[in-house]
Amino acid sequence: MIAENILSVENIIKEKSNKDDIKDCKCKLIAVSKTKPVSALKEAYDYGIRDFGENKVQELTEKIPEMPDDIRWHLIGHLQRNKVKYIVDKVYLIHSVDSLRLANQIDVEAKKKNVNVNILIEVNVAKEESKFGLMTDEVKDLVLEISKLENVHIKGLMTIAPYDENPENNRVYFRKLKELALEIDSMNIPEVEMTELSMGMTNDYPIAIEEGSTYVRVGTGIFGERNYNI
Ligand SMILES: *Cc1c(COP(=O)(O)O)cnc(C)c1O
Numbered sequence: 018m019i020a021e022n023i024l025s026v027e028n029i030i031k032e033k034s035n036k037d038d039i040k041d042c043k044c045k046l047i048a049v050s051k052t053k054p055v056s057a058l059k060e061a062y063d064y065g066i067r068d069f070g071e072n073k074v075q076e077l078t079e080k081i082p083e084m085p086d087d088i089r090w091h092l093i094g095h096l097q098r099n100k101v102k103y104i105v106d107k108v109y110l111i112h113s114v115d116s117l118r119l120a121n122q123i124d125v126e127a128k129k130k131n132v133n134v135n136i137l138i139e140v141n142v143a144k145e146e147s148k149f150g151l152m153t154d155e156v157k158d159l160v161l162e163i164s165k166l167e168n169v170h171i172k173g174l175m176t177i178a179p180y181d182e183n184p185e186n187n188r189v190y191f192r193k194l195k196e197l198a199l200e201i202d203s204m205n206i207p208e209v210e211m212t213e214l215s216m217g218m219t220n221d222y223p224i225a226i227e228e229g230s231t232y233v234r235v236g237t238g239i240f241g242e243r244n245y246n247i
Pocket residue numbers: 049051072093094177218219220234235236237238
């Protein structure tokens with residue numbers, strides 16, 4: 018089932034990217050495995066998935082030793098400063114940086130472990146009150162501040178769009194995130210890249226790819242519904 022699901026997601030990525038081979042697509046697939054058992058992750062791995070997304074530090078640190086070491090782990094959920102030390106040398110990309118205090122903490126822990134950490138800035142484009150992430154007009158100032166940190170490297174932006182039965186309604190948010198990335202890119206801030214746009218989930222990733230996503234984060238569409246009551 019998991020393999021079939023991945024195949025159909027990859028087919029949509031190829032179709033939306035106008036490519037015959039998934040390796041030629043600018044948009045990469047992150048399998049979001051939160052709440053799912055390691056056996057499910059292994060199935061996805063055996064199919065060929067190497068990018069996995071988790072949203073909790075504890076779950077991530079429990080799963081890492083159980084899985085092969087050529088995986089690129091993406092932290093996609095809200096990160097508390099006191100948890101940074103557990104993951105800073107284990108993750109490939111942190112998608113959810115939304116404050117200078119958090120970025121500073123990542124820099125401190127990265128220096129202790131002598132690593133460089135790639136991050137995205139999380140933007141609350143849809144201005145949802147319940148969500149983490151910066152308001153659009155705060156992003157440039159934060160990027161400028163974070164760019165001065167030696168061991169933290171900004172690679173782009175991330176957003177979580179609201180759930181909408183009609184995913185077409187989220188197109189405007191994806192477009193805004195892309196526009197913001199282009200504006201920041203044109204500022205030519207030293208050490209700052211705007212190459213990655215992490216946007217699109219099970220419900221709306223085809224639209225996100227049309228709007229320039231380079232990382233879609235797909236959970237339910239690969240592993241099935243999550244059950245938080247177990
Ligand atoms: C859970 C989660 C996803 C995946 O959501 P699905 O709708 O199951 O694809 C993507 N991004 C973030 C930040 C998440 O927390």
